[in-house]
Amino acid sequence: MRQKYILRSSATAARLLGGEMMIMSVADSTFFTLNEVATLIWQAADGCTSLDAIVTRICDQFDVDREQAERDVEQFVDALCQHGILLLSENPAADLAPVLQAQL
């Protein structure tokens, strides 16, 4: 997997409820809930932690092989990026900031 970084869009509302993350896009009011693994990805999406490192965390904490985890993470990130609630970059957070501003 190439080095990529994800950052939570600030155009979202989010709260943890009983282990599940609730997320609402303020742009279109789309409402999501994330399971435990997806919540881990969301919480790690600080723009500085690489996807590679996030996959490693998942493999450490859940019973899943790396190949499967990589596929799942990629799928999840694609879906949330399409809704504009995750921002993806090949560079760490400093380079994502202008993208974030433009989205607001």
Place this chain on the structure above:
Amino acid sequence: MSLLAQMNQKALELGVPISVHLDITYRCNERCVHCYLEHDDLGEMTGSEIRDLLGQLSEVGVFFLTLSGGEVLMRRDFFEIAEHARRLCFNVKVKTNGAMIREKEARRMVELGIEQVQISVYSHRPEVHDAITKLPGSFKKTVEAIRFLRAQGLKVTLSNVLMTANLADSTGTHALAKELGVQYTLDPTVTPKMDGDISILSLRAPASELDKVFRNQDLVGDVEAFCAPPASPDEGVMDGYPCSAGHTACYISPYGDVFPCVQFPLPSGNVRRQKFIDIWQNSRELKEVRSIRARDLPTCSSCAHVGTCTRCPGLAYMEGNMRGPSTADCEKSFRRTGIPSANMLKRASGSLTSLVQIRPQAPIH
């Protein structure tokens, strides 16, 4: 069950207040004839107190935060409060009359990620709206505000209250909402003032007007289903609770007083004296509200409408008994279905006393 309903159910099971309505001021630039508030500032929370409170609310799991008033923009630090709320990842909805929102304020709301703005408009005719708000020129400013917000792409709801002063204007106001490209809600409820004064109830729309509202497809959707006679209540209904007030939602006044709901003036604690979590978990009043099930309601449990009535426990409380009927909702159930409520039948037989004025109890800690 929708995803949102599932999360509400989960919040209920976990005892999490998923929604909080926070009035940050009672001050207002309008003096609406039907308003239930007193507008003097009796010592509202400072910006620092509100930021601390927001931190507490975030920690206990509040997700939906409504910032309201009074007029929120009467506070010079409104945007600082909203910014702090958004930094804490709340889903923020703002209720306002819009009169102080120009292009700059609209842009700021979008930048902050406010999810929705609800604006009160009482008529499509300026003279009727302005007579209700008692602020000359308010209609023009409010409609301009809606246009500014829409131009920025913000979701706006035009919120109308049906009352004697605007009976003829509901359809025109709805058409205005369509023209502005915003959602429309019409509430036929005028509530007593928070101090128990019921004089403004004389502004309530006459019952015959409810007939029209309930048979307006644009407002209620499937009229036949909406006005259908109530089905017999099952055990689930009898074990159910009336609404989210005190269960997954509550209201906090600008002075830090906590109530089950904005329409339920039962003082349950004050965040200036206690942590919010202590009030939410331990308040005797909130525990009492939570303990009430439909089967515990002396009149309503035997009513045909028990499973479908919009009975508001707060309005019932203001009538003297939180376990009693809310006569405004009895009227609505009757007007919707043509079937009188148990309370109406009792009243017809002369066994019920008239409305009493409420004197809110002192908080018990």
